[in-house]
Amino acid sequence: MINQPEIVKSDPQLRPFQSIIENRLGRMVEKSNELSKTNLSDFANGYRYYGLHQNEENWIFREWAPNATNIYLIGDFNNWRESKEYEFEKMENGNFELIIDKSKIPCQVLYKLSVHWEGGQGERIPVWTNRVVQDEETKLFSAQIWQTESDYKWKNDKKRTKVDNPLVYEAHIGMATEKEAVGTYNEFREWVLPRIKKAGYNVIQLMAIQEHPYYGSFGYHVSSLFAASSRFGTPEELKQLVDEAHAMDIMVIMDLVHSHAVKNELEGLGLFDGSPYQFFHTDERREHSAWDSLCYNYGKNEVIHLLLSNIKYWLEEYHFDGYRFDGVTSMLYKDHGLSRDFTGYEMYFDGEQDEDAICYLALANKLMKEVNPNSISIAEEMSGYPGLASPIEMGGIGFDFRLAMGTPDYWIKLIKEKNDEDWNVGNIFYELSNKREEEQTISYAESHDQALVGDKTIIFRLLDKEMYWNMDKQSRSLVIDRGIALHKLIRLMTFSCAGNGYLNFMGNEFGHPEWIDFPREGNDWSYKHARRQWSLLDHPDLRFEHLNAFDKAMIVLQHDQSFLSDTSIACLAANEEDQVLAIQRKDLVFVFNLHPSESYTFYGIPVKAGKYEIILDSDAEEFGGFNRVDNQQQYYSKPEVQLSQKHRLYLYLPSRTALVFKHIPPKSIF
Structure with missing residues (x-):
């Protein structure tokens, strides 16, 4: 019998659902014991066995493909043709292995797997590959051998410290430069990282790191869980970026997408071994109705092994300091939260929750602390699920922080629907400060969501077309004066009422103009709006400098006064x-x-x-x-x-x- 969970003691409204909370906690403990008799870190080592490895003489390829009958390695080294020499050996439990002399396959060569099953065959990118590249002409993706004896030598391991009050700078590598092209890890490290340090943020949240076929997906349609996107550079260059951030006492976390996966069959996991259900659900739950993607089956131990290994991989191999878990609401509910209004507590406990996903998320948070006790996990969750950011031993799921996702929506609604003189300060305070006392929250006025095409940033809503003509310091415009004043007030009010941390999306600190629009057919594949115009900030005659100075002053205020450490x-x-x-x-x-x-x-x-x-x-x-x-x-x-x-x-x-x-x-x- 498990004692009454602390979250129930602290919130009387949870008492009718105490048995469900206890069952969820018990389920996590049982699953953890089932997976490993020691600790989850020992279990989450799949990336050390599967994928591509090497010894002094051989390349060693391993994959799990229980529905496959045969697997062949194809690539530049054998003219992309199947042969017995490059056929995998079928092992126990659906595993396949190929050991081949390294002299036959040079480093950096391109390759794929030709997977056969009863009644079919297809070329596939290996599930566990750590490197995927795209051909510039054909636009097709291939895995690439990227194993070297001289791995990156870390210089700042001892600089990895814990941050109690995260000041998060959300950033996208590809659109971080001013050029009309894809930015690189090196460019971000050389040009953007110093800006973030100067601005005072202590955590960088990197988007779109896991490989994804479509650049415009913002990195949320992941195809290769273990591959750092090659469109930005090499694995070593990403490691150097993280290393230098640590030298500046900045933590680096990444957007982790375990809530769904891209449908693509060649690049992704959707039909890897011929079975549509290898990693995903077997019924109508397989496809996400709103995201045009596939939903993992968290009830399968093999899926848990894949995803937990992925969590450990990025922490260990790239020294990331934690994750912002994407799409947590979608994971918690069988309907992804799409048909619920969450006006009562029964919405969290009515049997329509994905209990396997809830268990997985708790295991993920447990594993993170085993691998790196100072790591931080942030949940992107909008349903208000109670206990989400409470410790597991208290009956929660174990996230360190939850994002205050209602705040940006509130500000946009207020700006759109209310005249300035009708802004109710009491209501504003309530909306900004209304948080669960037992949970830690990261607040923000706007993130990348409010900057995308179809939406507008706060500054663009306030200034609109006036931004193009009157941001010069010598210009006089009532619209500009109003917009700049409200931009500062909105951000400081959000910051001052923040729970335990604060988030800003790259460029919003200085009022970056316009929207984000990645290259696509509808804009003639233009990069014009998939970049950051730092020159506007650096221009001494423009008022963007003023907004940036105020943002920096806000951050300095926290550094000097540590007011976020007091939750009252x-x-x-x-x-x-x-x-x-x-x-x-x-x-x-x-x-x-x-x-x-x-x-x-x-x-x-x-x-x-x-x-x-x-x-x-x-x-x-x-x-x-x-x-x-x-x-x-x-x-x-x-x-x-x-x-x-x-x-x-x-x-x-x-x-x-x-x-x-x-x-x-x-x-x-x-």
């Missing part, structure tokens, strides 16, 4: 008519005046008694403001009435401005 957020004032919001975080007081036109003098904010000084002013000239506040002034609270213990800070609050005050404790006389 007190609402000091929320005057709906005045549109003034004041909150306290640690010993900081954040005051926001969202009113579009009214500035207030001698405005009282309830605070604890003492001296205060301004440490951040969104209206400062360096941030594109109007310098309406004297930042050198010192402020002292005053009692509400004579001898009262209740004090107020009386302030001048210009319209559309945020001020951050630090409480200065009295100096000791000893």
Whole structure:
């Protein structure tokens, strides 16, 4: 009998579902014991057996293909023709092995597998390959032998430390340069990594690392789980990027796509050994109705072995520091959460959850801590599943953080549907601060989702076409002034109310213009919108510099004050008519005046008694403001009435401005 889970003790609304939570916890423990009598790390070593390996004399190829009858190695070395010399030996339990003299196959040669099954045959990319390349002319993909005796020599192993409050810089290697082409690992390391360090972010989240056939999928239609995308460069170049980030005390995590897989049969796993069900479901659940992709069957131990081995592989081989798990909501529910409104707790426990997927996610988080105790896992999850970011021993799934996915949607809805004078500061505070107390959350105003074609970033919604003509510092535009002011306020409000971390997508910190549109047939395969225009930020005459300076100041504020380490957020004032919001975080007081036109003098904010000084002013000239506040002034609270213990800070609050005050404790006389 398992004791009552802690998440049930902390949330009385979970008590009717206690037995289900206990069963889920028990199931994970049983499955973990079934898979390994020691630890999951010993179990998750598939990449060390399967795939391509070598000894002094031979190449050794191994694959698991239980439905296959014969497998042949084909490539440049044998004119892509099957022969007995390159036929795999069929082993036990559906395994196939080929040992071939290294002198017959040079390094970096291209190859595939020719897989036969009853009634069919097809060329396939090996499941466990660590290198896949695309032919520039035919556009076909092949595996490539990329095994060298002199593997990358890591220089900064000891720099891999834990980050308690992640400040995440979400980035895409291919679109990180300004050129109208695919960027590389080396270019990112040389040109973008220093920018991230200078900006103050302590975690980089890399998108689209796992190989994917279609560049425009943003990396979410993965075909080869173990291959770092070759369109960006070599494995060694990716390792060097991670290594140098560690030298800068920056963690590097990657978007991990275990929620679904690409349908492609040649490049992917969809029909690897002739069976459509080798890795995926056997019924209508095989295909994802919304994503045009395939859904893993997490009930098969072989699938768990594949995916857990993949988790360990990137942590061990590339020294990634963790993962942002993509599409967790889709994994949790049999209907992928598409037909649910999640208005009641029964939606999480009504029998329509994928219990195998829930078990797998808990195992994945357990494994991560075994491999690297300082690793971090972040769940992209929008249903509000309780316990998602609670420890496994408490009855949760074990993620370290969950993304506050409702926040960007809230801001977009507010900007689209409400006039500025109708923004309700009390409602804003509630939406930004409403989080489960027992879980850690990473907040963000916008991510890559809001930058894609069909949507708009916050800055583009606020400025629209004016951005093209009036971002010069000498220009005067009420639209630009409003947009820049609100952009700063929205981001600081999100940051100040963040649970335990903050995320920004590459370029949004300086208000990158326009949308993201990867090359496709509809835009004549153009790269114009699949890049980042850093020159706009670097141009001294443009106002993008102001937005970037403010973002950096926000990040510095956290580095200096560590306010995210205090999860308590007190609402000091929320005057709906005045549109003034004041909150306290640690010993900081954040005051926001969202009113579009009214500035207030001698405005009282309830605070604890003492001296205060301004440490951040969104209206400062360096941030594109109007310098309406004297930042050198010192402020002292005053009692509400004579001898009262209740004090107020009386302030001048210009319209559309945020001020951050630090409480200065009295100096000791000893």
